Amino acid sequence: MKSCKDVEIICTKIQYKEASLLEKIKIKLHVLFCKTCKTFSKKNTELTSLCSQANIKTLPIEEKEKMKTELKSRT
Amino acid sequence: MKLQTGMTKQDLNPDIWVDSYSDYLFNYAVSRVNDSEIAKDLVQETFFAGLKSAKNFKGEAAERTWLISILKRKVIDHYRKINSKKAKSMIRITQNQNSEANSNYLEEQVADPMSLLENSQLENEELGMAIQECIAKLPKKHALAFTLKTINGLSTEEVCKELDINPSNLWVILHRARTVLMDCLNNNWFKI
Incomplete structure (x- = not known):
């Protein structure tokens, strides 16, 4: 049986669709018996959907670097 | 006796501005001007204006709140600028390209008062900021x-x-x- 911390990390992998089949099966089994991990998994999925729902935009890294040098030159 | 106000005065720290606040400010700007290039420029101008008026920063508000208040002014200025460019007497009607009705009647293009779409857009904006x-x-x-x-x-x-x-x-x-x-x-x- 995997420890809860391992399960939580796999659960995070699932959010990015990067967990292997074996890992997914392990989680399914663990969650049957562990309420804490079940809640964690639910919340984690909710966080993923909130992030996509919010449609957050970020500046590209190159733009930030440009801004930094511009700011530096003015200080 | 010395009074304890519980508030520590904050200092400005322009070195961390880009890393700490640029995405937050950018998101705020993009949701208001709907154009990422303009939003980027507004954020940049905000940082410059912040540097320029750094001496006016009293340390009462958090750095980010202070920068957002500058950005708000920048957004308003941006709209003033584009509004003064176009002829004032002209009424601009944007034809809705996506409209299914595809008719010339303006009545068919007004917003649906029962629609919840705008609400959820507002809510998502708040969610994004949160x-x-x-x-x-x-x-x-x-x-x-x-x-x-x-x-x-x-x-x-x-x-x-x-x-x-x-x-x-x-x-x-x-x-x-x-x-x-x-x-x-x-x-x-x-x-x-």
């Missing part, structure tokens, strides 16, 4: 890893290369970041 506030509370490396992977959708390999870490490190970092974010958003946004 998530960004929470991301800002993370340690710098965690915040960067989370943003690159979740919001920019980079592959594990690319993020690892960017941060110079191995995949198992990345998963631990992402897990910690997500746990903190869940706690941070817990009171307001989670329905569970």
Whole structure:
């Protein structure tokens, strides 16, 4: 049986669709018996959907670097 | 006797502005001007204006609040500028390209008063700001890893290369970041 911390990390992998089949099966089994991990998994999925729902935009890294040098030159 | 106000005066720290606030300000600007190029310029102008008027910063508000208030002015100025450019007597009617009705009657193009779409758009904007506030509370490396992977959708390999870490490190970092974010958003946004 995997420890809860391992399960939580796999659960995070699932959010990015990067967990292997074996890992997914392990989680399914663990969650049957562990309420804490079940809640964690639910919340984690909710966080993923909130992030996509919010449609957050970020500046590209190159733009930030440009801004930094511009700011530096003015200080 | 010395009075304890409980408020510590804050100092400005322009070196961290870009890393700490640029995404937050950019998101705010983009939702108001609807154009990422203009939004980027507004954020840049905000930083410059912040530097220029740094002596006016009294240290009462947080740095970010102060910068947002400058950005608000910049957004208003932007709209003033584009409004003064076009002829004042002209009435501009934007034909709705997506309209299914495809008719010339304006009545058919007014907003549906029963629509909840606008509400959810507002709510999503608030949600976006709330998530960004929470991301800002993370340690710098965690915040960067989370943003690159979740919001920019980079592959594990690319993020690892960017941060110079191995995949198992990345998963631990992402897990910690997500746990903190869940706690941070817990009171307001989670329905569970």
